[in-house]
Amino acid sequence: MKQETAWWDLALRGLLLALMWAGILWPGPGWAEEAAGRGLAWSGFATLGVAHSSEREADFAGTFSQPDGVGATRRWGLQPDTRLGLQADLPLGAPWSASAQALVEYAHHGRWQPALSMGFVKWQPSPAWSLRLGRLPWSAYLTSDYRKVGFSLPWVRPPQELYMISFDHADGVDLGWRGQWGDSSVRLQAMAGRSSRNVVTGHWRGNRLVGGNLVIERGNLTLRAGHLQYGAFSIELPAVDSVLDQVAQLDPAGVAALRFRDRAVGYTTLGLVWDDGTWLLQAEVANGRMSRTYLPDGLEAYVTVARRFGSLTPTLTLAGLRDHNLRRSANPVLQQVIDAGQSRGMHTVSLGLRWDARPSLALKLQLDRVRHGSGQTGMLSNFQPGFEPGRGFRVLSLAADVVF
Template sequence: MMGKAGVTGALMVLLLQATPGWAEDPDTPALSFDGFGTVGAVHSNEDQADFVSEPFVSEGAGYSADVSARVDSRLGLQLTANFAPRHTGVVQIIVEQRHDGSYTPTVEWANLGYAVTPDLTVRVGRMVLPTFMASQHRKVGYANTWVRPPLEVYGLVPVTNIDGVDVAYTARGHGLNNRLQVTFGGTDIDLPDDREVKARDGFTLANTLARGPVSLFASYSEYRLSLELRPLFDGFRSFGPEGVAIADRYELDDKAFKVLAVGASYDAGAGFLTGEWGRTRSHSFLSSSRGWYLTTGYHFASVTPYVVLARRVVTSNTSDPGLSAPQAQELNATLNGLLSDRPQQRSIAAGARWDFAPGVALKGQFDYLDLDDGSRGVLINEQADFRRGGNVCVLSLTLDFVF
């Protein structure tokens, strides 16, 4: 598999080199340029840990900053090219906080598409990973009612794109619109500690069925994940068969990671109701988790108030007795630190969206997080005085825009 730079770089070169040819056909739009962004500010009353909207970043609101613009702020630019009636290309660049705290622009999408028929398309390159209902626009704040997608579900799979091949088929009839999407590929995920999760042999099947105000969604994904933690698990293996069994059980070395998600939405133009449920399974220290949320609200002209209820739990063990040998206590403690680090919490949020100008929306949201005993929830950067469990209040204000 080509690396990230190889795949996206080659596609961007193809797009840019083709630019002069597009303008020769006056009936075909040569280029379309679009953008989106969010300017946000977030305050958390927990000053011994950081509230974040993505788990793979280095700073958030709380410990690192009393009021943080890093949590939700981003800028996105998208270039779409029509080479011919059946050939298209897309490049999307996003600037947001990265794993190392920088704001280096990253390529979110870079793909070439071919319409086999008006209803069947094939894409190759980097494209959206369609795990959840809002995957296509989860980074476009203006396209979402909430300040951010509920972390109890969308945090189950915080990866948003994949390098590979995508096939989509749309069927219409009897008032129904059904879109079936299949993706194959992999990706690399950078972590704040300079390590990297490798996802290979990925497969996602997603289906959306819509009729009038009702939309139903379901997806299934499976990947082979690897993360370099060899010193820890080689340490367990050095204790013989008992240690080997523990290492084989928890080491993330080409292990299957499976995701099932379903959702439904009703929006008749006034009141609306949306809900999703997701489940992950992994025979590794990543454990298995479930999450769900329900959102309801009402459109009052340009103002939309809403509430969100959400829950996330770990369904596998969050501790292990490990090895009985006194010399293995440090290994046991490290393993249990990994197992107990999976977020568990329930939350309630209330907010409002004000569409006060074309292409611009102002949002405010208050989140009350109830962390499970022994859990950090979705917080990061725990300090010595942080106490797991308990409650956290988060206040967010964002200005979303598209152009």
């Protein structure tokens, strides 16, 4: 399936190549802040990534918001990992400031689209307390505040088993506090608001969000625990909703039990990082509870081990996603809907190598071996007639990450 290369695709490639050369020539991050002095400060990041999938009958994509990727649509592609981010920070007079971040990446309508990934006003009356209002990071993970900044990550992309099934941001307010507990640094965060996300086949919407996070740092060790709860979560997928609407005429109770409209859902995460400058151990586990709709609860986890040898860092990552608390229906049509929603099971073994070529430039190579559960499709999309569920495949990724 061949696609024409649009002008914005070519323009983005040219801009990212220019930023790569800038990352090679510039001495390091922070130049914009230093030049800006006490006024408006600019900074940015970019990833020029190319990926290849051995699965030719379906597409491997970077997120659920991407309509295609590599595999069936194209052998090699920039779509899964390539992005550009620009951030502006403006002091408004103590204790006020404002920040905004624009992110360009391959989006749900098949184009490279800029979007506001962050934009908030911050009030910080003391070093211990802060309050932010606006568009905030979706604070569920160890890397929530910077997971799109490839340079800050050990991988080409965060493990999909955990990070792909999520929102990108939350619109609302958060309150933060930091202090000391003996020899440990403690951070607390409470937040409230709502979230939304366009996906290829529809839209996710989460209202009445409340949540909190606890982070404890002591020496080389960081521990994190968090929970986010939506009081009214909806998944709008026209293809699924159309089937449910038809069946509702004959089985209204069965459809009502499965329909994903204004449901209470929760997401709990635990994370750990050990980093002594030579060895890195990072692990997270999450449990998503979906109110027993046509989507099952999901248990997601990964562990990464890395060893630094000067500017070279090889990595090994094991990741897995398992559905549990599965529903059953006596109605065969509804059972087909349930089976489609219960097909995410997968696990991945990843080998990677990072080379910090410059203070602001990292080059990465990563090989993923992905296996699905029997009859399952994992995170693949754009299935072709010859696709076989449950079949394993490999993904080869190369990326250049810069910050400026």
